[in-house]
Amino acid sequence: MAKTITLEIVTPDKMVLKEEVDYVGAPGINGEFGVLPNHIPFLSALGIGSLYYKLNGKKYFVFVAGGFAEVSPAKVTVLAEVAERAEDIDLERARRAQDRAEQRAKQQQEKLDHAAVQAALARALHRMKCRQTAVSEGTCRM
CATH class of the missing domain: 1.20.5.440 (ATP synthase delta/epsilon subunit, C-terminal domain)
Known part of the structure; x- marks a missing residue:
């Protein structure tokens, strides 16, 4: 069983993030959802809020507004209208x-x-x- 999942966050302008992570939490249009490696596939519209991911026990944050998240067992692809890493x-x-x-x-x-x-x-x-x-x-x- 895989221990990490690939997280890709893309906007119309650029690739914001591509990282192997332990967990992803995202603001879905109907509430927050969480994804671990080997998650069942699904597609969700994104709301406005903080997406976060865990890597080596630490949480990292990315602001997202609008778009979609596609989840597969090995990858979370976020196609966001707006996305900014917290430090940016x-x-x-x-x-x-x-x-x-x-x-x-x-x-x-x-x-x-x-x-x-x-x-x-x-x-x-x-x-x-x-x-x-x-x-x-x-x-x-x-």
Whole structure:
């Protein structure tokens, strides 16, 4: 029985991560799911949040927003709209995005797309949470 599983995280722009890992936890659209080596195959839409993986007893974090995860017994392939390793997250940029989203939410315009505003706010908040969690776990290279 295999002891590790290959994790690949890809966005339309680049390969974010390719690593042999012990475990993967991901934010599915209907809740978080976990994957160990030799997992049964399945496909899941991804929500917004922190994907994490375990390697040699340590947790590492990647912010993901949208896309899909394909699981096979030997591999987890994440095709994400947005993915950033925790150490690559610019907290100032995320705070500015949060401020912009909150300001747009306060506007009382008829044409305001509330779903888009809420999605932007969720991305900013989860991006910051991913970075802060990685820092507190001690797995974020600064």
